Amino acid sequence: MTVRLIATRRIAAAMVAASLATPVAVPVLAHEGHEHGDTPKPVVATAVPTMETSSSDFELVATAHGKTLLIHLDRFATNEPVTGAAVEVTADGETVTAAAVSGEDGVYRLDAAWLSNPGPHELTVSITAADAADLLIGTLEIPASVAGAPPGREHGVSGIVGQVRSDPGLMLGAAMIFLLGVLTSIALTHRGRVRAVAGAVLLGLGLLLASGAAFAHGGEDHSHGDAAKDKPLGTAATPAVTGAPDSPRRLPDGSVYVPKPSQRLLSVRTTVATPQEAAPTVQLIGQVVADPNGGGHVQATQSGRIEPGEKGLPYVGQRVEAGQILATIAPAVNVIDRSGIQQQIATVEQELAIAEGRVQRLRKLEGSVPQRDIEEAEANLTGLRKRRAALSPTLTAKEALRAPIAGVVTANNVKAGQVVEARDQVLFEIVDPSRLMVEAVAFDPRVANAITAATATTADGTSLALEHLGSSLALRQQAIPMLFRIDTPPKGLGVGQPVRLIAQVQGKASGIVLPRRSVVRSASGQPIVWQHESPQRFVARPVRTQPVDGNTVLVLAGVEPAARIVTDGAGLLNQIR
Missing domain, CATH: 2.40.420.20 (conserved putative lor/sdh protein from methanococcus maripaludis s2 fold)
Structure with a gap:
């Protein structure tokens, strides 16, 4: 058992040493001729052959679609499409006039046989527009087969699997490695297989040495940076950035x-x-206010009940004219006041009857009584008539509420039948929308005194041209109020709307x-x-x-x-x- 364990360890050590000493593992993920120094600048991948060129007047992008060349022509400074231009393209000794594509500004099209020939093509584009003419030169690279060109190699596990499937040599090397793993596993799990393991190791190493760089690319050039540098101006660069084409x-x-x-x-x-x-600027916060001469309030001078006018009660947003009756107020008199007024009217009418009788008698005695007595009686009669005329409407006369200026009703605080008190509240508010101002505050007195021009911007991006009218001498919460007139206020601008004010001050930047x-x-x-x-x-x-x-x-x-x-x-x- 000890001898077998020692032999197994020796075999494993031999495998590691052989793998380290053999240069086969080095090119596994490397590419032949590929330098891993500085990262090349990304180049945009395009689905079709593309040429880009420009001058001080024009900017041109040409794309090849089979035997058709599409040209997008724009102004260099503004990127606006150039329409109505005469475009001629010369390539391979052939000059073709491009026709404008209907419905697409600045797009021109031509058909040429040389677009089917692979390789670089020097293009000379003559452009004659209404206000400028120029000559643009560039190189259009036509691949050998745009549609049938093999896709770029993928990296990672899927890329390696694809390369192995497409290359018989790589397939054989992978099979030998797999066989080596199988033999090694059998040898380590069965007794008496030391020689078999050694033979399998030698066989696997020999196959790896024979197959060479298993995962390297043979004869493939990946020098993106040098190729890009050698291309002439206007040549479509080699695709190096993957993504959705075009x-x-x-x-x-x-x-x-x-x-x-x-x-x-x-x-x-x-x-x-x-x-x-440009002049330096400061930013201030302000709000839209009504011009003192372009706004007005309507209030009641007596207590009473609101009654609609001839055209009804005005609604918010309605335009009214100066002097137009907005509503009427019927006097509201309680029982005690009403009885007192009626008693005064009765007293005046009684005195009036006596005065009329006295004047009639004196006129009959005219010539025998002093004229002065007759005139005094007539004057007393006239006064009593005026007193009665003044007391009679107290119970029935209505007050007309009129618009003080022409403008738009911005507030309506009354309803039909509502009882209001004299000078109690603002019943109607009217603003002339053509006469509006902006009020802002500045905490720095130097800013208030150095403003030369100003503009304001509303929340929705509307710009307002302002005229600086002046600033207050009294501080308001430690700030200086400033007033600006709006030149030609836009439609829809409302009183109280906040604005961001940009004021230009003295100086240059x-x-x-x-x-x-x-x-x-x-x-x-x-x-x-x-x-x-x-x-x-x-x-x-x-x-x-x-x-x-x-x-x-x-x-x-x-x-x-x-x-x-x-x-x-x-x-x-x-x-x-």
Whole structure:
């Protein structure tokens, strides 16, 4: 038993030593001619042969589909499709005019026989647009068989299994390894099999030495970096990044690949970054208020019961004219006050009857009595009539509530039949929507005195142009109230609506002015912009900004001059994963 155990241990040690000494295991996961130094820059995989080239005026992406070549032509600065251009393509000594594709702006198509010939093709594209003309040169690489080309090798367990199945040599090596394992297991589990184990070990090692590198690729070139460097400008790069072909996707380096057809769907537009100077700004919080001359309150001057006017009670949002009757108030008099008023009316009527009789008698004696007595009696009669006229409507006269200005009813605090007290509450509130203001507060007196211009933005993104009217000399909760007039208020703006106010102060700041929609937030919450790095690739650039007004921002750092920055569609690019 001891001899067998010692022999078994010696055999195992011999197997380990042989495996370490033999270079067969080294190339198991390695590839011939593959350098594992610096990681090559990711290259976008495309489903069809693609050529990208550009100039200072145009940007072109050409894709081969069998014998058809599709050309997407855009403006280099703005990424707008170029329509109505004359496009001619010269390749292999043949010049073909591309025709515009109906219903697709900036897409041109041509058919050529040379597209069926594999290999590189030097393309010279002549472009003549309404306002510019240019000549673009590039190389289009046509594979030997685009449709029948073998798929790229997979890595991992599934890749190794696929390679073994497709290569007879690898299949034989795998079979010998399996046989060696079976013989070794039998030898270790049965007695008297020491020589069989030794023979199996020698046989397995011999087969492995004969088959060579079992899992290595024979004669395959994987030098991605050198091949990419040797390709001329405009040549379609060798695919190195897997993924859904010709679909927007995020690349391993964080950039985003968006093919030209997808850019058209997303309406991606760009602008060339140009350094500019802008005034420094401060942000304040304000709210919309009514112009003192463009707003009014309606209150009752007497107690009474609300009765609708001729057009009924006005509703909130209804437009009314100045002087329009909104409602009437019927006087509400209690029993005691009513009896007192009736008693006064009765007394006046009695005095009035006596005065009328006296005036009639004096007029009959005119000439025999002094004229002064007649005039005094007539004056007394007139006074009594006025007293009766003043007391009679007290019980029946109604007060008309009229609109003080023309505008929109923003508050209605009454119902039909409601009893209100004099000067008790605001019954109606009217605001002229064409005369609105913004009130803001500043805690720094230097800001209030240095404002040169201002804009405001509502919660839904509506921008308001403001005119600074002035600031108060009295503090309100240790802050300085400031008032701004809104130039041409938009429809739907309401009194009391909060706004974010951006005020420009004296001074200058240098940077790149971009639309506010160009700046988006990354997954970590950092402000970024998307730079159009190549015709179909966009790179995120972290930036530091400050607002200029409600629609633009000033990029202080993070963007180089002359870079193409996405202005429209940045939010959609930011969502690509």
